Amino acid sequence: MTALLEVRQASKTYTSGGLFGRHVVRAVAGVDFSLTSERPEVFTIIGESGSGKSTLARMILNSVQPSSGSILFRGRDLATIRSRRDRLAFMGEVQPVFQNPFEAFNPLKRLDRYLYLAARRFCGARTRADVEGLADAALRKVGLSLAEVRGRFPHEMSGGQLQRVAIARALVPEPALVVADEPVSMIDASLRMTIVNMFRTLRDTFGVSIVYITHDLATAYYISDRLIIMEKGEVVESGPARAVLDAPSHPYSIKLLQAVLPVGNAWRDEMPAEPRPQPAA
Ligand SMILES: Nc1ncnc2c1ncn2[C@@H]1O[C@H](COP(=O)(O)OP(=O)(O)OP(=O)(O)O)[C@@H](O)[C@H]1O
Numbered sequence: 001m002t003a004l005l006e007v008r009q010a011s012k013t014y015t016s017g018g019l020f021g022r023h024v025v026r027a028v029a030g031v032d033f034s035l036t037s038e039r040p041e042v043f044t045i046i047g048e049s050g051s052g053k054s055t056l057a058r059m060i061l062n063s064v065q066p067s068s069g070s071i072l073f074r075g076r077d078l079a080t081i082r083s084r085r086d087r088l089a090f091m092g093e094v095q096p097v098f099q100n101p102f103e104a105f106n107p108l109k110r111l112d113r114y115l116y117l118a119a120r121r122f123c124g125a126r127t128r129a130d131v132e133g134l135a136d137a138a139l140r141k142v143g144l145s146l147a148e149v150r151g152r153f154p155h156e157m158s159g160g161q162l163q164r165v166a167i168a169r170a171l172v173p174e175p176a177l178v179v180a181d182e183p184v185s186m187i188d189a190s191l192r193m194t195i196v197n198m199f200r201t202l203r204d205t206f207g208v209s210i211v212y213i214t215h216d217l218a219t220a221y222y223i224s225d226r227l228i229i230m231e232k233g234e235v236v237e238s239g240p241a242r243a244v245l246d247a248p249s250h251p252y253s254i255k256l257l258q259a260v261l262p263v264g265n266a267w268r269d270e271m272p273a274e275p276r277p278q279p280a281a
Pocket residue numbers: 014015016025026027047048049050051052053054055056
């Protein structure tokens with residue numbers, strides 16, 4: 001069975017500066033992991049700022065090319081995706097969710113337009129009924145509906161609601177994989193769990209695999225099936241989430257965990273009920 005995603009010895013080096021001040025940064029160094037296509041999971045990439053998480057995420061999304069190594073989606077090397085048609089097909093299967101929902105949307109553009117555009121672009125929807133039906137179905141997966149979002153501008157929503165719309169937009173093409181780069185770090189702390197729980201629902205109810213990128217061990221512990229911990233571009237620890245976080249062995253992971261565990265425990269004990277997706281209209 002072909003893997004959904006394979007990251008094979010992926011590395012990325014950035015070079016900046018001129019002839020005399022050349023500066024080389026090894027952002028990602030020889031990262032290996034794979035996600036099966038048989039069972040959806042939440043795979044988490046943990047690391048502090050500058051550890052290479054976002055670069056790795058961009059390589060998985062095919063917006064940054066590895067300097068060496070390769071990334072395969074359903075067995076196909078992303079480097080071979082060149083035509084517009086192939087790129088659209090790939091983007092329909094692998095969708096991003098970014099950190100800041102306020103930056104993801106133009107403040108002057110109504111939110112429903114983003115969903116309609118995704119329906120036309122990725123699903124080939126042409127009629128108004130089809131476009132609206134797809135938008136509504138995606139919004140219902142995150143506990144919203146088109147009636148609640150139609151005609152509204154970004155400033156009319158809270159950060160948490162906006163991030164749910166951003167997730168809904170990513171869900172329009174029914175992707176197999178969502179790559180979520182720090183999706184809750186800009187969200188009010190009281191709403192974070194709602195978003196994090198949503199990823200669990202996507203996995204369990206809608207069969208979507210999630211690559212969840214975070215520096216936050218508490219949410220990682222709560223939702224991840226497996227994880228890798230990155231430091232300076234390298235994977236320093238990997239495995240089933242609970243096993244790694246309950247008994248970290250690398251000095252960096254131990255340090256990370258000691259810094260946040262008391263908060264994580266308190267938070268875990270106070271988890272709110274999981275939000276339910278709404279049935280289709
Ligand atoms: N386009 C670029 N040009 C040069 N260096 C870069 C570029 N993008 C990232 N880097 C460098 O690569 C390293 C890894 O950055 P990256 O953004 O992937 O880490 P991160 O773990 O996602 O950090 P953060 O959470 O702060 O975004 C950093 O040292 C960063 O400065």
